[in-house]
Amino acid sequence: MAVQRSATAVWKGTLFEGSGTFTVASGAIPEQPVTWAARTESSDGMTSPEELVAAAHASCFSMALSNQLAQNETPADQLTVTATVDFGKTDAGMRVLAIALDVEGNVPGIEDGVFQEKAEAAKTGCPISNALNPSIPLSLTAKLA
Numbered sequence: 308m309a310v311q312r313s314a315t316a317v318w319k320g321t322l323f324e325g326s327g328t329f330t331v332a333s334g335a336i337p338e339q340p341v342t343w344a345a346r347t348e349s350s351d352g353m354t355s356p357e358e359l360v361a362a363a364h365a366s367c368f369s370m371a372l373s374n375q376l377a378q379n380e381t382p383a384d385q386l387t388v389t390a391t392v393d394f395g396k397t398d399a400g401m402r403v404l405a406i407a408l409d410v411e412g413n414v415p416g417i418e419d420g421v422f423q424e425k426a427e428a429a430k431t432g433c434p435i436s437n438a439l440n441p442s443i444p445l446s447l448t449a450k451l452a
Contacts, residue, residue: 312332314332315330316341317381341353341356365389367435371430375428381415381417381421383412386413389410396437
């Protein structure tokens with residue numbers, strides 16, 4: 308059976324003048340404010356959907372790589388992963404333009420070539436990498452209150 312996780316966002320007003328908040332069902336992150344300005348200009352201590360995607364991707368990839376390395380019998384002492392999401396304007400509107408994963412690993416007993424191979428396998432196998440694939444079904448239910 309699939310595990311479900313959810314978050315809820317509430318937005319009030321127009322895109323540029325309005326603001327919103329989001330909450331995660333687990334309660335692990337307190338309610339957070341979001342604004343267009345924080346998303347596209349200065350964060351002013353607020354997060355954005357793109358930063359949350361980066362956090363999810365970095366976390367997921369680190370777990371996937373950790374598993375790849377353990378299966379290779381070369382477990383990592385530490386993996387530090389940074390995911391950077393580029394968000395910008397295209398002819399089709401605002402889009403995620405690119406995601407870059409950067410990993411530094413402290414992995415005793417592994418050759419660089421094997422580390423590179425395991426990192427590529429983790430990138431391909433990471434569930435968040437897969438979720439960002441446009442072939443993943445996306446459903447929508449819309450109703451008026």
